[in-house]
Amino acid sequence: MTDLDAFRSDTRAWLEANCPPEMRQSMRGEKDLCWGGRNWTFQSDAQRQWLEVMAERGWTVPDWPKDYGGGGLSAEETRVLKQEMARIGARPPLTSFGISMLGPALLKFGTEEQKKHYLPQIARGEIRWCQGYSEPGAGSDLAGLQTKAEDKGDHWLVNGQKVWTSYADKADWIFCLVRTSTESKHQGISFVLFDMATPGVSTKPILLISGSSPFCETFFDDVKVPKDQVVGEVNRGWDVAKYLLGHEREMIAGMGLGGTDGTLGSLLKPDDPFLRAEVAAFDVDALAFAAMSERFFEMFKAGEAHPASPSMMKYAGTELNKRRHELVMAAGGSDALEWDSERSSEGKAARDWLRTKANSIEGGTSEIQLNIVAKHILGLPGA
Ligand SMILES: Cc1cc2nc3c(=O)[nH]c(=O)nc-3n(C[C@H](O)[C@H](O)[C@H](O)COP(=O)(O)OP(=O)(O)OC[C@H]3O[C@@H](n4cnc5c(N)ncnc54)[C@H](O)[C@@H]3O)c2cc1C
Numbered sequence: 170m171t172d173l174d175a176f177r178s179d180t181r182a183w184l185e186a187n188c189p190p191e192m193r194q195s196m197r198g199e200k201d202l203c204w205g206g207r208n209w210t211f212q213s214d215a216q217r218q219w220l221e222v223m224a225e226r227g228w229t230v231p232d233w234p235k236d237y238g239g240g241g242l243s244a245e246e247t248r249v250l251k252q253e254m255a256r257i258g259a260r261p262p263l264t265s266f267g268i269s270m271l272g273p274a275l276l277k278f279g280t281e282e283q284k285k286h287y288l289p290q291i292a293r294g295e296i297r298w299c300q301g302y303s304e305p306g307a308g309s310d311l312a313g314l315q316t317k318a319e320d321k322g323d324h325w326l327v328n329g330q331k332v333w334t335s336y337a338d339k340a341d342w343i344f345c346l347v348r349t350s351t352e353s354k355h356q357g358i359s360f361v362l363f364d365m366a367t368p369g370v371s372t373k374p375i376l377l378i379s380g381s382s383p384f385c386e387t388f389f390d391d392v393k394v395p396k397d398q399v400v401g402e403v404n405r406g407w408d409v410a411k412y413l414l415g416h417e418r419e420m421i422a423g424m425g426l427g428g429t430d431g432t433l434g435s436l437l438k439p440d441d442p443f444l445r446a447e448v449a450a451f452d453v454d455a456l457a458f459a460a461m462s463e464r465f466f467e468m469f470k471a472g473e474a475h476p477a478s479p480s481m482m483k484y485a486g487t488e489l490n491k492r493r494h495e496l497v498m499a500a501g502g503s504d505a506l507e508w509d510s511e512r513s514s515e516g517k518a519a520r521d522w523l524r525t526k527a528n529s530i531e532g533g534t535s536e537i538q539l540n541i542v543a544k545h546i547l548g549l550p551g552a
Contacts, residue, residue: 205294238292267291301345360406425486
């Protein structure tokens with residue numbers, strides 16, 4: 170038996186003994202995610218228990234170093250863990266922007282003190298993070314951001330506004346881009362972390378077409394940020410921001426995998442032959458995407474992926490996810506448009522479909538991803 174075989178059988182036995190049966194049921198949507206954080210209310214004892222045992226083992230972030238709350242697993246062991254979790258239908262114990270976005274940036278750019286302080290809290294789900302990048306005048310042109318941080322000796326004084334800040338009203342801390350110099354557009358930005366409970370921070374939820382308010386306008390009015398809460402060098406936050414965006418796009422690309430519920434054909438079984446053909450074509454593309462993702466995720470984690478490949482995968486994954494939901498709606502006919510009934514689980518299909526419309530905007534729009542691919546992968550003249 171190889172070491173990896175032994176790891177697989179130990180992992181299988183441990184998961185069997187420790188993953189509560191309730192955490193093996195397929196997720197009914199957003200409400201079954203566990204986000205953690207200071208104000209988190211667990212949905213059930215099983216959800217709490219699952220987070221605790223996984224965090225204890227470092228398996229909320231299996232490939233992070235043990236010193237920072239991770240599991241210290243190799244890429245192969247991490248893959249085995251994922252496969253064994255998928256085998257029993259185990260839910261992710263924790264969903265967090267700390268894990269998918271901030272953590273990788275801290276591992277690369279953080280000081281040792283910052284890593285020791287923030288990463289274990291992220292791994293244990295103690296702090297919920299939000300992302301303060303976009304502003305009313307800076308989305309695709311993110312480096313045009315105006316939120317300013319003035320040097321006040323022992324702290325930065327932050328004033329300005331962010332927008333589309335996902336879960337800002339529920340987050341404990343924010344990772345935020347601020348302007349610390351006006352001398353250069355890109356080299357005048359710093360990457361700072363601060364507590365959302367700091368005086369001067371306020372949020373206002375924005376209502377979406379799907380009926381929910383997952384994101385906010387976020388206002389900073391004379392917010393004092395201690396100097397040691399800058400990640401990377403002052404005025405060099407753009408490097409941190411771009412690196413984090415690669416990880417955000419990697420995470421969003423995963424939407425193209427469409428969960429663990431099998432092929433769309435096996436779920437929908439449409440009678441209409443034209444729709445059946447479209448569903449079959451979708452399933453073929455989804456399989457191709459899954460195969461490509463496997464290679465991409467591994468190369469990305471190993472630092473071997475082309476720097477623009479997260480843009481390519483984000484584009485492909487989100488367009489695929491939008492197509493999947495279009496087909497679900499087409500197969501459901503007018504029934505799928507039900508909004509409030511118990512029969513439709515409060516309009517789950519329609520609300521999920523509307524939510525996917527944002528997939529090709531969040532994390533950078535499809536047009537911007539295509540520009541990046543055109544320029545950096547295809548070598549076409551600058552966009
Ligand atoms: C669901 C959701 C969650 C989000 N969460 C967060 C968050 O947590 N934190 C955060 O900071 N931001 C968040 N965002 C904001 C997101 O990053 C921005 O919406 C996105 O970057 C686009 O910026 P914008 O909305 O200002 O659009 P604009 O930049 O104004 O773009 C408008 C249109 O013009 C096109 N366009 C712009 N420039 C070009 C160009 N050079 N070439 C071709 N076309 C172009 C765009 O593709 C788009 O179609 C979220 C957005 C959504 C939808």
